[in-house]
Amino acid sequence: MECQIGVISGDGIGPEIVTEAKKVLDQIGKKYGHLFHYTDILMGGCSIDATGVPLTDDAIAAAKASDAVLMGSIGGNTSTSPWYQLAPELRPEAGLLKLRKSLNLFANLRPAYLYEELKAACPLRDDIIGTGFDMMIMRELTGGLYFGARKTEEVDGVTTATDTLTYNENEIRRIAKRGFDIAMKRRKKVTSVDKANVLDSSRLWRKIVEEVAKDYPEVTYEHMLVDNCAMQLVKDPKQFDVILTENMFGDILSDEASMVTGSIGMLSSASLNDTKFGLYEPSGGSAPDIAGKGIANPIATILSAAMMLRYTFDLDKEADAIENAVKQVLKEGYRTIDIMPQAGESTEGIEQVGTAKMGDLIAERV
Amino acid sequence: MECQIGVISGDGIGPEIVTEAKKVLDQIGKKYGHLFHYTDILMGGCSIDATGVPLTDDAIAAAKASDAVLMGSIGGNTSTSPWYQLAPELRPEAGLLKLRKSLNLFANLRPAYLYEELKAACPLRDDIIGTGFDMMIMRELTGGLYFGARKTEEVDGVTTATDTLTYNENEIRRIAKRGFDIAMKRRKKVTSVDKANVLDSSRLWRKIVEEVAKDYPEVTYEHMLVDNCAMQLVKDPKQFDVILTENMFGDILSDEASMVTGSIGMLSSASLNDTKFGLYEPSGGSAPDIAGKGIANPIATILSAAMMLRYTFDLDKEADAIENAVKQVLKEGYRTIDIMPQAGESTEGIEQVGTAKMGDLIAERV
Ligand SMILES: CC(C)[C@H](C(=O)O)[C@@H](O)C(=O)O
Numbered sequence: 001m002e003c004q005i006g007v008i009s010g011d012g013i014g015p016e017i018v019t020e021a022k023k024v025l026d027q028i029g030k031k032y033g034h035l036f037h038y039t040d041i042l043m044g045g046c047s048i049d050a051t052g053v054p055l056t057d058d059a060i061a062a063a064k065a066s067d068a069v070l071m072g073s074i075g076g077n078t079s080t081s082p083w084y085q086l087a088p089e090l091r092p093e094a095g096l097l098k099l100r101k102s103l104n105l106f107a108n109l110r111p112a113y114l115y116e117e118l119k120a121a122c123p124l125r126d127d128i129i130g131t132g133f134d135m136m137i138m139r140e141l142t143g144g145l146y147f148g149a150r151k152t153e154e155v156d157g158v159t160t161a162t163d164t165l166t167y168n169e170n171e172i173r174r175i176a177k178r179g180f181d182i183a184m185k186r187r188k189k190v191t192s193v194d195k196a197n198v199l200d201s202s203r204l205w206r207k208i209v210e211e212v213a214k215d216y217p218e219v220t221y222e223h224m225l226v227d228n229c230a231m232q233l234v235k236d237p238k239q240f241d242v243i244l245t246e247n248m249f250g251d252i253l254s255d256e257a258s259m260v261t262g263s264i265g266m267l268s269s270a271s272l273n274d275t276k277f278g279l280y281e282p283s284g285g286s287a288p289d290i291a292g293k294g295i296a297n298p299i300a301t302i303l304s305a306a307m308m309l310r311y312t313f314d315l316d317k318e319a320d321a322i323e324n325a326v327k328q329v330l331k332e333g334y335r336t337i338d339i340m341p342q343a344g345e346s347t348e349g350i351e352q353v354g355t356a357k358m359g360d361l362i363a364e365r366v
Numbered sequence: 367m368e369c370q371i372g373v374i375s376g377d378g379i380g381p382e383i384v385t386e387a388k389k390v391l392d393q394i395g396k397k398y399g400h401l402f403h404y405t406d407i408l409m410g411g412c413s414i415d416a417t418g419v420p421l422t423d424d425a426i427a428a429a430k431a432s433d434a435v436l437m438g439s440i441g442g443n444t445s446t447s448p449w450y451q452l453a454p455e456l457r458p459e460a461g462l463l464k465l466r467k468s469l470n471l472f473a474n475l476r477p478a479y480l481y482e483e484l485k486a487a488c489p490l491r492d493d494i495i496g497t498g499f500d501m502m503i504m505r506e507l508t509g510g511l512y513f514g515a516r517k518t519e520e521v522d523g524v525t526t527a528t529d530t531l532t533y534n535e536n537e538i539r540r541i542a543k544r545g546f547d548i549a550m551k552r553r554k555k556v557t558s559v560d561k562a563n564v565l566d567s568s569r570l571w572r573k574i575v576e577e578v579a580k581d582y583p584e585v586t587y588e589h590m591l592v593d594n595c596a597m598q599l600v601k602d603p604k605q606f607d608v609i610l611t612e613n614m615f616g617d618i619l620s621d622e623a624s625m626v627t628g629s630i631g632m633l634s635s636a637s638l639n640d641t642k643f644g645l646y647e648p649s650g651g652s653a654p655d656i657a658g659k660g661i662a663n664p665i666a667t668i669l670s671a672a673m674m675l676r677y678t679f680d681l682d683k684e685a686d687a688i689e690n691a692v693k694q695v696l697k698e699g700y701r702t703i704d705i706m707p708q709a710g711e712s713t714e715g716i717e718q719v720g721t722a723k724m725g726d727l728i729a730e731r732v
């Protein structure tokens with residue numbers, strides 16, 4: 001198979017971790033007879049430096065011309081980087097928001113998974129972890145407060161700022177379907193999260209989710225208020241299979257869930273539209289403090305590449321090979337610094353490795 | 367001192383826990399020479415049953431005529447209670463929202479505190495708990511998405527729902543001042559939480575907080591994005607002193623923070639306006655499943671009464687007496703069922719008691 005992959009290396013540790021993901025993909029290509037073509041696409045701070053804006057029309061066109069985009073990370077240190085002196089629509093993140101919207105990437109999948117080998121990094125007690133947890137957050141990504149009308153204006157001499165949260169039934173229906181579809185491939189449970197006791201948009205959300213649920217009689221579903229969900233993620237993460245929610249709630253809850261696993265450097269994500277196209281990126285940020293040191297964890301990006309093989313190219317076997325290789329290196333005791341045993345924990349059989357070495361180890365095992 | 371206290375017993379466990387708080391207040395009255403007059407006020411499900419609406423104008427007037435209102439909890443089981451068949455504005459919670467707005471209770475204080483004696487209930491690992499944590503969430507309570515214009519309408523035959531998030535500089539300034547004021551009485555650190563990389567309202571929030579901060583040179587302050595804050599509460603709750611944020615973010619984060627302490631049955635809250643008036647209520651809900659069984663934990667309500675003495679009546683000594691009495695009963699080993707040691711934990715010197723007995727024990731010790 002020939003695959004056209006747009007590559008957004010981005011800022012901070014982005015270029016380092018993307019290099020390792022390409023290394024693993026190329027090994028997959030060799031082994032399974034695929035050809036991966038890469039086109040570099042500028043986005044974020046590096047694009048601002050080169051072009052003055054975080055995402056040019058050419059960059060959008062290049063992304064559209066690709067089958068999928070693999071991304072590292074964008075942005076910098078918000079208090080010291082000059083990018084954050086710019087107007088909001090010129091900052092690195094604005095590039096990402098624009099890309100999501102331009103490509104209609106409405107379905108954001110973020111798995112939050114506890115690795116048996118990394119249990120010690122989980123901030124929760126053993127009795128809460130129990131036999132572990134494995135959730136998929138399905139976040140709506142192109143609607144709600146993020147993309148509603150906004151304005152800042154003087155009202156009777158008083159500065160007033162407004163953002164708008166709008167959803168229509170079609171936007172809700174398509175993401176709800178995605179949520180139930182993925183639940184069918186998992187443990188068949190959907191928790192739909194809203195604030196229906198206060199918001200009109202949440203009441204519509206709930207109504208449409210109920211309609212969609214009728215088409216999935218095998219899936220158990222429930223509604224949960226967002227404040228309660230923020231509690232339940234800490235109290236008992238095991239209860240969740242698929243969490244289905246709107247843009248802003250999904251932003252907050254998916255980050256909380258990823259921290260609850262204790263190993264955000266291991267978590268991938270996919271942003272999908274109605275075609276096979278997808279944008280794949282690690283859940284973590286650009287970590288400017290460790291950029292260029294060769295110590296960043298490339299696994300989340302490598303697993304994002306696996307998601308790309310699975311969702312865009314239907315290469316399930318190849319995706320499995322990557323995921324198994326990751327499990328294998330963990331079992332063999334290799335760790336980047338962020339997932340090293342905590343103080344007091346045994347380090348027997350554990351070896352700390354850098355970014356490139358971790359990429360090599362995984363590539364060797366696919 | 368003579369104190370006029372409106373009492374909203376409410377639904378579920380509300381009446382039981384409020385009874386114990388009054389018991390403790392009366393004991394304080396005897397000991398320190400104060401007279402507490404109580405006026406019952408209907409709100410929530412019980413008001414719907416009696417009057418058809420969750421809060422009557424008479425009830426609002428009675429609240430306004432009081433120096434302070436002490437509340438238990440309102441609402442029921444959202445899937446089985448008939449209240450949840452009603453239109454949203456007729457449900458129990460609508461009463462609470464209306465009361466907040468009618469009395470201009472814009473400043474919601476929610477302490478999230480780890481009790482040394484209840485460490486075992488904390489869902490976090492010991493190395494994360496460290497020497498414990500003690501935060502105060504200052505949540506804006508009468509603005510934002512909760513009170514913005516909303517509508518559900520057909521747009522080209524498609525049902526569309528909209529909520530509006532508006533803040534003006536004055537609303538932000540007054541809550542920010544409250545946040546910095548309370549930080550001055552604590553560890554002098556404010557974490558202001560927003561989503562300024564996306565929302566106009568958050569950018570205004572950040573700007574005004576920066577202005578207010580200039581008047582508090584002794585207070586260290588920082589801005590944190592809401593998604594990051596949801597992570598940090600799990601990763602390292604010790605870092606926080608005062609968390610200052612808008613209504614919806616505060617709803618989510620304060621519930622997360624209270625769950626992180628592991629003992630939501632111990633956490634009080636205050637909702638204040640520009641006068642000495644306040645509405646005081648436990649952080650937990652109405653727990654309909656255990657209502658009437660005499661096992662609910664009354665401590666959060668008793669501590670809410672202590673907050674009332676402190677904030678509305680300036681009776682600091684008396685508030686201290688209640689807080690110390692609570693610490694004392696914990697030290698002596700008395701526990702309601704929700705804070706009993708976990709499986710595997712030692713129960714030596716621990717005695718399980720019911721709601722009324724817990725009230726007695728605390729009243730005896732004030
Ligand atoms: C960078 C930012 C705009 C973005 C978001 O909030 O969506 C990020 O936090 C994420 O979750 O992907």
Ligand SMILES: CC(C)[C@H](C(=O)O)[C@@H](O)C(=O)O
Binds near residue numbers: 198227459
């Ligand atoms: C009952 C509900 C409207 C309320 C809120 O969301 O404000 C509750 O969750 C709270 O936090 O006090």
